[in-house]
Amino acid sequence: MNKYVRYLRWDTGLGILLVAVLLAGAGSTEGFAETTNLSAALNDTAEIALIALPMTLLVVAGQVDLSVASMLGLSSALAGALWDAGWAFELIVPVCLLVGVLGGLLNGWLVTRVGLPSLAVTIGTLTLYRGLASVVLGNKAVADFPDTYAQWASYTETVPGTFVPYPIALFAVLAVVAAVVLHCTGFGRSMFAIGAQEQAAWFAGVRVKRIKLVLFAVTGLMASFAGIVYTLRYGSARADNGLGLELVVIASVLLGGVDFNGGKGTLGGAVAGVLLIGVLNNLLTLNDVSNEIQVIVTGALLIVSVLTPRVIAVLGERRQRRTAAP
Amino acid sequence: MRPHTRTRFRTRFRTRTVAATAVVCALSVALAGCSGTTKDDAKDDAANAKEDAQNAKADPDAPLKKGLKLAFLPKQINNPYEKIVDEAGIKAAEEYDGEAKEVGPSDAKASSQVSYINTLVQQRQDAILIAANDPNAVCGPLKQAMKQDIKVVAYDSDTSKDCRQLFINQASSEDIGRSLVQHTAEQLGHKGQIAILSATQNATNQNAWIEFMKDELKKPAYKDMKLVKTAYGDDDDQKSFQETQGLLKAYPKLKAIISPTTVGIAAAARYIGGSSYKGKVVLNGLGTPNQMRKYVKNGTVEQFSLWDPEKLGYLASYAAAALASGQITGKEGERFKAGELGERTVGKDGEVILGPPTVFDKKNIDDFDF
Numbered sequence: 115m116n117k118y119v120r121y122l123r124w125d126t127g128l129g130i131l132l133v134a135v136l137l138a139g140a141g142s143t144e145g146f147a148e149t150t151n152l153s154a155a156l157n158d159t160a161e162i163a164l165i166a167l168p169m170t171l172l173v174v175a176g177q178v179d180l181s182v183a184s185m186l187g188l189s190s191a192l193a194g195a196l197w198d199a200g201w202a203f204e205l206i207v208p209v210c211l212l213v214g215v216l217g218g219l220l221n222g223w224l225v226t227r228v229g230l231p232s233l234a235v236t237i238g239t240l241t242l243y244r245g246l247a248s249v250v251l252g253n254k255a256v257a258d259f260p261d262t263y264a265q266w267a268s269y270t271e272t273v274p275g276t277f278v279p280y281p282i283a284l285f286a287v288l289a290v291v292a293a294v295v296l297h298c299t300g301f302g303r304s305m306f307a308i309g310a311q312e313q314a315a316w317f318a319g320v321r322v323k324r325i326k327l328v329l330f331a332v333t334g335l336m337a338s339f340a341g342i343v344y345t346l347r348y349g350s351a352r353a354d355n356g357l358g359l360e361l362v363v364i365a366s367v368l369l370g371g372v373d374f375n376g377g378k379g380t381l382g383g384a385v386a387g388v389l390l391i392g393v394l395n396n397l398l399t400l401n402d403v404s405n406e407i408q409v410i411v412t413g414a415l416l417i418v419s420v421l422t423p424r425v426i427a428v429l430g431e432r433r434q435r436r437t438a439a440p
Numbered sequence: 441m442r443p444h445t446r447t448r449f450r451t452r453f454r455t456r457t458v459a460a461t462a463v464v465c466a467l468s469v470a471l472a473g474c475s476g477t478t479k480d481d482a483k484d485d486a487a488n489a490k491e492d493a494q495n496a497k498a499d500p501d502a503p504l505k506k507g508l509k510l511a512f513l514p515k516q517i518n519n520p521y522e523k524i525v526d527e528a529g530i531k532a533a534e535e536y537d538g539e540a541k542e543v544g545p546s547d548a549k550a551s552s553q554v555s556y557i558n559t560l561v562q563q564r565q566d567a568i569l570i571a572a573n574d575p576n577a578v579c580g581p582l583k584q585a586m587k588q589d590i591k592v593v594a595y596d597s598d599t600s601k602d603c604r605q606l607f608i609n610q611a612s613s614e615d616i617g618r619s620l621v622q623h624t625a626e627q628l629g630h631k632g633q634i635a636i637l638s639a640t641q642n643a644t645n646q647n648a649w650i651e652f653m654k655d656e657l658k659k660p661a662y663k664d665m666k667l668v669k670t671a672y673g674d675d676d677d678q679k680s681f682q683e684t685q686g687l688l689k690a691y692p693k694l695k696a697i698i699s700p701t702t703v704g705i706a707a708a709a710r711y712i713g714g715s716s717y718k719g720k721v722v723l724n725g726l727g728t729p730n731q732m733r734k735y736v737k738n739g740t741v742e743q744f745s746l747w748d749p750e751k752l753g754y755l756a757s758y759a760a761a762a763l764a765s766g767q768i769t770g771k772e773g774e775r776f777k778a779g780e781l782g783e784r785t786v787g788k789d790g791e792v793i794l795g796p797p798t799v800f801d802k803k804n805i806d807d808f809d810f
Contacts, residue, residue: 144563145562145563145564146562148562150561150562151558151559151562154555154558154559154562155558158554158555158558197479198479200478200479200480201476201478202476202477202478203476203477203478204476204477205476253641253642253672255550255574255576255577255641255642257575257576257579257600258479258576260477260481262477263477264580268580269558270584344551347580348550348551348554348574348576348577348580349576349577349579349580350550350574350576350577352550352574352642354549355551356551357549395555396555396559399543399555399556399559400559400562400563402541402543404517404543404546405517405544405545405546406546409546
């Protein structure tokens with residue numbers, strides 16, 4: 115028994131829970147296991163999932179970026195304004211991505227050069243980027259984006275032969291890349307080192323500042339990309355797009371067992387966290403469970419996810435003490 | 441001893457940044473060069489992709505089907521006004537042996553409605569009735585619903601025209617907009633600064649009314665009245681309250697606020713009623729009698745308007761049933777029977793109008809309970 119408990123980590127447990135919810139949903143709810151529903155449910159998490167990838171790396175490195183949803187809004191507003199001005203969509207995308215990188219670099223610069231904590235910096239840029247979004251597009255809503263691209267982002271268009279919509283397929287590829295970077299490279303190990311003990315990492319020769327800067331830039335890039343996906347998916351560019359999304363992203367990452375204090379976590383766990391919240395919301399909506407209850411369920415899951423590792427650790431310490439006693 | 445020097449970091453970083461920027465720029469220029477997609481191309485696309493769902497034939501003599509499944513999707517689930525509309529629609533469904541329910545998000549965000557539409561399609565409802573938070577953001581999934589032969593009826597706040605078969609309009613937008621200005625002007629003696637406190641910036645109904653208000657104000661009779669600002673309370677009680685406070689602070693000469701939203705007018709009445717502006721600033725707009733009763737009785741508000749939301753839900757429910765039973769398809773001139781409201785005709789662009797708004801004041805407010 116003890117042997118198995120040792121292998122049951124939080125993230126594998128979460129994976130098992132995800133499968134259990136999927137099976138329970140398929141058994142209990144008509145229409146849940148259908149491919150169109152799974153496509154729609156998956157696609158509803160697209161932006162959260164995409165941003166959760168760099169966010170996982172950031173949190174592992176002991177940082178956080180609260181400005182991601184505002185960057186999503188800024189990217190969406192910019193895309194809308196440029197589209198309205200008659201720009202080609204193929205040109206709008208790189209411009210938005212560039213703005214995302216610049217926004218991320220600003221966050222990173224303030225953290226690494228000015229030496230401010232990332233929480234404080236990104237609370238500031240959260241307001242700044244959302245404000246810029248309102249300046250760029252004002253109160254307007256821009257629609258009528260090209261059908262070909264809108265189709266790409268919609269859940270009805272899937273990778274041939276599967277029920278996976280394109281934004282999620284892209285997410286899957288990027289998740290593998292992020293997992294390899296985090297768990298199989300020196301760069302990834304450096305993130306764990308920074309998150310666990312920044313000073314020690316620095317003395318050990320880890321380029322702390324550069325790594326942080328790169329992580330913030332990548333996060334900005336993904337947030338602006340998510341802004342384009344969001345705009346296409348809803349066919350509506352607005353300055354208030356994705357309002358409050360940063361909390362869902364961080365909640366999913368924490369639910370995935372990534373330690374908010376840094377230094378601990380797996381990418382697989384974070385992905386399971388994102389998918390679990392998405393699948394649960396879909397399942398509850400299909401069963402006509404009200405929105406308020408959905409929020410409570412997600413909140414409860416989050417609290418459990420923060421508490422459980424703590425409880426396990428305390429129990430483990432006790433057992434050790436008992437066995438160590440003469 | 442530093443493990444790595446700053447200069448090395450800088451130069452390496454710079455070269456890489458420059459290289460990366462160059463690549464991005466080259467890529468974007470290349471992409472833009474080879475036939476980009478612009479707004480004008482997209483318009484053609486949209487025109488070509490028009491739904492042919494309306495090509496179906498209507499059978500005016502078809503009986504209402506039994507056991508129809510209808511779902512009301514309001515802008516926001518805890519909005520008291522929408523609750524009244526939806527509950528009346530749900531009750532109406534009992535009359536024709538249908539089964540109706542209300543589902544929806546707890547915030548009035550455009551994107552929140554989308555996942556609900558998707559699940560309603562999955563639940564194979566016969567009709568979806570929606571009060572849209574954004575006419576475009578809900579369009580894709582609604583078209584998807586219509587493709588699967590689910591009827592779509594917009595009520596209260598319209599979607600884009602090609603994303604629904606019918607729009608149940610409370611009263612004509614023109615009637616509402618103009619009459620609100622006319623009533624307010626009478627209260628003011630046609631003189632003074634006025635402001636509008638609206639809901640969200642993209643609410644279709646609000647914006648249509650505001651356009652007619654502005655148009656009415658252009659007439660010579662209102663030459664001494666000036667619209668100084670349109671504020672947005674986002675149908676959020678707290679925000680509407682603060683916006684009212686802000687308006688009165690920013691424009692000391694403000695004489696009237698028109699709030700064409702039930703959340704907005706109630707919040708504004710709460711602020712004005714508890715301040716020194718009570719009795720000095722006119723508040724008019726659209727509200728429900730139960731919400732506004734105490735402000736009418738204590739003299740904060742003299743009058744306000746609304747249609748009967750119960751009748752709106754009732755009409756929407758019957759219209760959806762008529763669509764789902766094949767009596768109508770949403771074309772202009774088609775007629776259907778809406779229970780005790782009698783026969784209604786589908787107007788231009790699939791619009792069905794409930795009737796002119798009712799004015800509530802001290803004299804008649806106790807006759808209503810909603």
